[in-house]
Amino acid sequence: MSGTDPTLVLEIRNLVKSFGALRATDGVSLQVRPGEIHALIGPNGAGKTTLVAQLSGQLKPDQGQILFMGQDITAVSAYARVGLGLVRSFQITRLFKSFSVLDNVALAVQSRQPQRGAFWRSVARDMAVYHQAGAILQEVGLTQRSDELASALSHGEQRVLELALALATEPKMLLLDEPMAGTGPEESQRVVELIESLRRDRNMAILLVEHDMDAVFRLADRISVLVNGALIASGTPEAIRQDTQVRAAYLGEEVTS
Numbered sequence: 001m002s003g004t005d006p007t008l009v010l011e012i013r014n015l016v017k018s019f020g021a022l023r024a025t026d027g028v029s030l031q032v033r034p035g036e037i038h039a040l041i042g043p044n045g046a047g048k049t050t051l052v053a054q055l056s057g058q059l060k061p062d063q064g065q066i067l068f069m070g071q072d073i074t075a076v077s078a079y080a081r082v083g084l085g086l087v088r089s090f091q092i093t094r095l096f097k098s099f100s101v102l103d104n105v106a107l108a109v110q111s112r113q114p115q116r117g118a119f120w121r122s123v124a125r126d127m128a129v130y131h132q133a134g135a136i137l138q139e140v141g142l143t144q145r146s147d148e149l150a151s152a153l154s155h156g157e158q159r160v161l162e163l164a165l166a167l168a169t170e171p172k173m174l175l176l177d178e179p180m181a182g183t184g185p186e187e188s189q190r191v192v193e194l195i196e197s198l199r200r201d202r203n204m205a206i207l208l209v210e211h212d213m214d215a216v217f218r219l220a221d222r223i224s225v226l227v228n229g230a231l232i233a234s235g236t237p238e239a240i241r242q243d244t245q246v247r248a249a250y251l252g253e254e255v256t257s
Contacts, residue, residue, distance in 0.1 A: 008067070009034055009173050009205040010055070010086075015064035017050055024050040025061065026229035032173065035203040037195070039216045042226035043250055048209045051226065052175050055207070056088035057081045069172065083112075085172030089162050089179060097151035101142055101161060104150050105133035108168035133168065139201075140164045140194055156187025160194060167198075173205040174198070180212050188212060195219055217241070225250060 005011065010032040017025035024047045032038045040048050053059040055066060057078030066074045068086050076084070096104050109132045137143050140160050145153060150161060159179055166174055179195070180188045192215050198204045210216050216223065217237050224234040227249045233240060240246055 005031075005070070007034070008032065009036075009069060010207065011065075011067040012051075012055070013065040013067070015051070015054060015066065016062045017047075017054055017059060018062055024229050025054065028064075028226070028229075028231055030224050030231065030234060032205050032207055034205055035199060036221045037199055037206045037208055037219050039208045039210060039220035039223045040226060041210070041213070041216055041223060041250065046226040047229040048226055049177060050229075052088060052177050052207070052209055056086065056175055058088075082169055082171075085170065086175070087166045087169050087171035087173070088175040088177065089166050090177055095150045095158060095161060095165070097149065099150060100147055101150055101153065102130065102133055102137065102146040104161060105136050105164050105168050106130050108165040109133050109136075112169055136164050136167050139167070139197075141190070154187065156183040156190060159183060159187070159191055163191075163194060171204070173207070176206055176208045176210070178209055178211065180210060180215055188215065191215075192218060 008031050012028055012030050015025050015028045016023065028051060030038070040051070042048055050059065054061045057076065057080075061074065064074070065072055068081070068084060071084070073081055073084065073086070096107065099107070106129050109129050134143070134146065137146050140163060142157065142160060142164065145157065150158065153161060163179065176195070180191050183191060195206065195208070196219065198206065208216070208219060220237055222235060223237055223240040225232050225240060225246050232249060233243050233246050235243070
């Protein structure tokens with residue numbers, strides 16, 4: 001496509017989404033590069049989740065373009081976007097609570113290997129699926145909990161399991177929507193370390209929506225600030241920390257040190 005940059009993982013061009021008179025996304029443009037953690041921050045009601053919903057295909061933008069790996073995916077379905085490698089995790093965990101931890105991940109692995117109408121699978125196919133699921137649990141540090149029900153996990157462990165389900169789809173990029181929401185300090189630290197490992201070990205691009213400013217400034221290579229549906233700044237953590245407009249609109253004294 002003319003004008004695309006093949007070195008970008010994600011490019012958003014002048015995205016607009018309105019709900020009646022409310023413009024929830026107001027001409028947003030941003031870019032995410034390979035191996036980059038790009039944080040999206042802003043006050044409650046700024047439009048962050050609405051923007052992520054458009055990127056993942058849950059909402060259709062009114063105007064603008066979404067390019068993924070150089071391909072225009074603006075009109076592509078949410079399911080097809082997962083197949084292309086653009087995968088979202090949600091603010092509220094979505095797990096099969098009555099299944100084991102291992103079974104949850106195995107189902108996610110199997111979801112990318114359609115059976116094409118075959119109801120029964122071979123034992124060898126099952127073993128391959130569970131081998132892959134086990135490897136993902138080892139990567140995220142949940143091996144010791146693999147045989148327990150997902151409902152038995154702590155809230156923080158469930159957030160980690162949700163990330164494991166996303167990884168099972170073999171993403172090229174993750175959209176992480178408040179992965180530390182509701183977690184305590186130790187659990188939040190665990191999620192931060194896991195996200196750091198994804199960048200280090202998988203060189204994975206991540207768009208991170210998060211209210212925990214300590215985590216944002218530790219993890220992000222670049223930060224974009226959304227207020228009333230519009231981006232008011234985008235840059236390195238240090239540039240955002242020093243931006244007077246950002247401090248007045250959102251950060252206040254949170255990151256003065």
